Amino acid sequence: GAVVSQHPSRVICKSGTSVKIECRSLDFQATTMFWYRQFPKKSLMLMATSNEGSKATYEQGVEKDKFLINHASLTLSTLTVTSAHPEDSSFYICSAQSGGRNTGELFFGEGSRLTVL
Amino acid sequence: GDSVTQMEGPVTLSEEAFLTINCTYTATGYPSLFWYVQYPGEGLQLLLKATKADDKGSNKGFEATYRKETTSFHLEKGSVQVSDSAVYFCALKGGRGGSNYKLTFGKGTLLTVNP
Numbered sequence: 001g002a003v004v005s006q007h008p009s010r011v012i013c014k015s016g017t018s019v020k021i022e023c024r025s026l027d028f029q030a031t032t033m034f035w036y037r038q039f040p041k042k043s044l045m046l047m048a049t050s051n052e053g054s055k056a057t058y059e060q061g062v063e064k065d066k067f068l069i070n071h072a073s074l075t076l077s078t079l080t081v082t083s084a085h086p087e088d089s090s091f092y093i094c095s096a097q098s099g100g101r102n103t104g105e106l107f108f109g110e111g112s113r114l115t116v117l
Numbered sequence: 118g119d120s121v122t123q124m125e126g127p128v129t130l131s132e133e134a135f136l137t138i139n140c141t142y143t144a145t146g147y148p149s150l151f152w153y154v155q156y157p158g159e160g161l162q163l164l165l166k167a168t169k170a171d172d173k174g175s176n177k178g179f180e181a182t183y184r185k186e187t188t189s190f191h192l193e194k195g196s197v198q199v200s201d202s203a204v205y206f207c208a209l210k211g212g213r214g215g216s217n218y219k220l221t222f223g224k225g226t227l228l229t230v231n232p
Contacts, residue, residue, distance in 0.1 A: 004160065006160075034219075034220075041224065041225075042224055043121075043206070043222040043223055043224040043225060044161075044206070044220075044222045046219060046220070049219070093160065093161070095161075105163060106163070106220060107160075108153075108160035108161035108162070109160045110158070110159055110160040111160060
């Protein structure tokens with residue numbers, strides 16, 4: 001089946017630095033990718049929808065200047081957490097949609113655990 | 118807006134026990150319903166889905182029936198195995214309160230199956 005890969009799987013950084021997380025669709029082209037944040041014992045919270053070649057659409061309450069999303073190609077989207085702080089520590093998960101916008105199946109990456117010291 | 122409520126875990130069972138994880142939803146319109154599974158160290162995988170009322174999704178011995186009258190999509194398995202230990206997420210897509218392509222997730226239920 002389709003595979004979505006995230007990198008890095010774990011990252012530890014100092015407060016104030018920026019961290020980039022990559023999400024790649026390995027065997028299909030994804031015009032749409034989604035970024036989620038998962039808190040302990042909480043559901044996945046959709047942060048933004050990433051569309052290839054255009055600006056990401058952010059969910060209410062998500063700071064677009066803090067969480068920079070770039071979808072430069074049909075197989076790669078990146079999430080950059082800028083000036084990270086301890087409260088940004090979380091599990092970030094991406095998903096990519098194959099096929100049509102309303103019917104395509106979503107495939108999820110393995111997640112990236114960010115720890116900000 | 119759309120929302121999904123699933124039973125809080127963790128759930129601990131012995132091998133071959135019967136499993137039920139409750140899931141109810143709130144949505145306008147006619148959403149599609151999903152169960153996703155997240156095995157340790159892996160990403161979410163689609164387990165099963167149902168796209169209209171009274172549909173039954175099934176996969177790997179798991180079943181769930183889309184019940185519009187009770188707005189439920191409970192996950193069941195007759196005999197669980199140790200390898201079923203994972204986190205299970207109920208989700209919906211396509212209710213009028215959301216959008217056609219965004220998934221709304223429940224909080225997840227951790228299942229541990231002991232030998």
